[in-house]
Amino acid sequence: MSCESKLPPGPNSLYVLTYLSHLIYKPHRALQKLSQIYGPLMSFQLGDQLMVVASSPDVAKEFCKTHDRIFSGRHLPSIYHNLPGIMNSSIVLSPDCSKSWKLLRSIGQNCVFSSKAMESNAWIRKEKVMDLVNHLRTNEGQVANLEDMMFATLANIISTALTSRNLFDIHGQAGDEYKMMMALVNEVIEKTTTLGLVDFLPILKGMDFWSKAKAMDLHRKIKQTWGNIIDERKSMGRVNLSSTQDFLDIVLADSSFSEDQIGNALIELLIGATDSTTITTVWLIVELMRNQEMLTKVRDEIAQAVEGDGLNETLLSQCNYFQACIKETLRLHVPAPMLVPHRAIETCKVNNYVIPKDSMVLVNAWAIARDPNYWEDATSFKPERFWTQK
Structure with a gap:
């Protein structure tokens, strides 16, 4: 039996073309409907690219855990x-997973995401949150853009780390600097999650001047964001081997990384630490405001947990x-409905x-989180499904 005949079931190319507008504008909803016809593991051809979609927990586990490498x-x-x-x-x-990827991931893990780093950077989070609280107090009674404030706070937390x-x-927040940063983050997210015609028809790459021009414009903006910070650190000579090194110290000490590479890594880490958390926080507050009993x-x-001890992350984790x-907010309002597109680095059987x-x-996390086969009253906000009373 040929390899093609063993592909997961799915719609033919002609049907995909008639369904294309749905796949472009609301892919998670469109793929959910297709999975109800072809099953939780399906495939279809889009131009020259074979697309494989997982729409159930068991199939997602195969891609994200069993065959993760x-x-x-x-x-x-x-x-x-x-x-x-x-x-x-x-x-x-x-x-x-190249050598440079492994090195950058290791540096990021040690500087920002490890348990030790999270503990040592607790003062940063507390300081930036208090900046936000004081800002809200100063502007009491005025309209506040919650999304902008959360993004600004989270951006300062990760940038300081x-x-x-x-x-x-x-x-x-209303200044030009803030608007430029928000615009850059949104642009990078759009450019990294939106696939164009040339991505499915490689034959057009020779004529793809638009992508190259947009890439150079994006490169200019990334360099404008981080260039001065990198140059300032270099001029200070703050590249040492002390325990107080931050991410920038370590990558500058490794002469194998160019300024372009450092800027790219910094913008990715910034977006990774701000975008999904901002979305989740805003939706959490929206859902609680809709449900006053839950808010109370x-x-x-929280008031009972922190009484007399002030703001403490450890105490909040016990609430x-x-x-x-x-958890219910993350389920109902998945920050990245399709996650990040994976690529099979070798042929595999699933x-x-x-x-x-x-x-x-593609893993349709949005469809999995709203599947009535796994979640009772799947479209309702019910924190009780995750609540363990003690």
């Missing part, structure tokens, strides 16, 4: 391919109902179907 590659849109230095500096969207500097003043319960629980609300090398694998 084989599907550890990522698909880069054409614009991202044309960014100078990106192939050896992308942490989130690296096409494969990475470069020992704020990106901008929390009190000056959360307030009472079981509050944690359940966060559930008796062949997944060829270079297939693009």
Whole structure:
């Protein structure tokens, strides 16, 4: 039996073309409907690219855990391919697990995401949150843009952890600097998650001047964001071997990384630490405001936990109902509905179907989180499903 005959079931190319507008504008909803016809593991051809979609927990586990190494590659849109230095500096969207990817991931883990780093950086989070609280107190009674304030706070937290500097003043959100940063983050997210015609028809790459021009414009903006910070650190000579090194110290000490590579890594880490957390926080507050009884319960629980001790992350982690609300928000409002597109770095067999090398694998987390086969009253906000009373 040929490899093609062992592919997961799915719609033919003609049907995909008639369904294309739905796949472009609301892919998670469109793929959910297709999975109800073809099953939780399906495939279809989009141009020259084979698309494989997982729409159930069991199938998602095959790609994200059982065969995680084989599907550890990522698909880069054409614009991202044309960014100078990106192939050896992308942490989130690296096409494969190269040596530079492993090194950058290790540095990021040690400086920001490990348990030790999280504990040592607790003062940063507390300081930036208090900046936000004081800003809200100063502007009591005025309309507040919650999304902007959360992004600004989170951006300063990760920027301080990475470069020992704020990106901008929390009190000056309306300034040009803040607007430029928000625009850059949104642009990078759009360019890294939106695949163009050339991504599915490689024959057009020779005529793809648009992607190259947009990539150079994006490169200019990234350099404008981080260039001064990198140059300032270099001029200070703050590259040492002390225990107080931040991410920027370590990558500058390694002469194998160019300024372009460092800037690319910094913008990816910034987006990774701000975008999904901002979305989740805003939706959490929206859901609690819609449910005043839940809001009161959360307030009472937090007030009781921190009484007399002030703001403390450890105490907040012990607020079981509050944690359940966060989990329910992540379920109902998945920050990245399709996750990051995976790439098969070699041919693999999943559930008796062949997944060829270079297939693009999508995990429809949105569909899984709302599947009535796994969640009772799946479209309702019910933190109680995660609540463990003690």
